[in-house]
Amino acid sequence: MNRREAIERVAWLLGGTVIGTEFFISGCKPTSSKVEDLFDQEHVAYMDEIAETILPRTKTPGAKDAKVGAFMAVMVRDCYTPEDQKTFLDGLNKINDATDKKFSVKFMQADVKQRTQILDAFDKEQMEYTKKKKEDEPNHFYRMIKELTLLGFFTSEPGCTQALRYVPVPGKYDGDYPYKKGDKAFALA
Numbered sequence: 001m002n003r004r005e006a007i008e009r010v011a012w013l014l015g016g017t018v019i020g021t022e023f024f025i026s027g028c029k030p031t032s033s034k035v036e037d038l039f040d041q042e043h044v045a046y047m048d049e050i051a052e053t054i055l056p057r058t059k060t061p062g063a064k065d066a067k068v069g070a071f072m073a074v075m076v077r078d079c080y081t082p083e084d085q086k087t088f089l090d091g092l093n094k095i096n097d098a099t100d101k102k103f104s105v106k107f108m109q110a111d112v113k114q115r116t117q118i119l120d121a122f123d124k125e126q127m128e129y130t131k132k133k134k135e136d137e138p139n140h141f142y143r144m145i146k147e148l149t150l151l152g153f154f155t156s157e158p159g160c161t162q163a164l165r166y167v168p169v170p171g172k173y174d175g176d177y178p179y180k181k182g183d184k185a186f187a188l189a
Contacts, residue, residue, distance in 0.1 A: 038085065039073040043092070047072045049108060050095065051149040053115040061158035063149055071152035072145070083138060091141020095122065 039047075048069030055063040063069075076088050095118060099107040103114050110118070119142075126140040133140075153159040160166055165184045 038077045044069040044073050046092065046108060049115070050119070050145060051152070053112070053119055054146060054149045055153050060163040063153050066153045066156035066158045068149055068152035068156070071156070072148045075148055084144065087138050087141050088144050091145065094141065095119070098122070
């Protein structure tokens with residue numbers, strides 16, 4: 001084999017590798033990079049308001065400060081099965097419908113007391129549903145919303161650093177650490 005043939009063969013091998021790699025990697029790309037495929041910005045704002053009703057701003061930031069609505073949109077789009085996505089979306093509509101039926105306004109126009117009243121009713125409903133739920137039955141939409149709200153908030157920067165005691169580099173393990181009633185829980189990064 002001469003030098004020219006060797007270079008041609010190496011070029012074929014490398015070219016095949018590059019083309020094959022692109023083909024392989026293209027299979028790993030998400031079908032869409034936009035949250036808007038399942039939720040638009042109105043949905044995100046709506047989910048922010050629901051989450052803010054569950055975890056309102058007090059001395060610490062609320063769910064809206066942690067952008068929990070956008071977190072929910074990504075989690076539902078990327079991690080939920082199509083059946084759970086449908087349950088979640090139908091649930092968002094049920095909250096609006098229940099608010100409209102009870103107060104003659106949509107959830108976004110309702111005041112804090114009205115919103116709390118609606119969500120409390122759904123919370124009681126989901127607790128009863130969960131007690132009786134069989135394994136093959138779908139999850140209750142409000143349980144999904146509440147879990148995502150808590151997960152999104154307490155894993156966010158404001159939730160982790162301002163609502164919890166944040167220790168960026170924790171020290172050694174101390175099983176007998178003094179606890180005072182009312183202390184915040186720790187958040188470890």
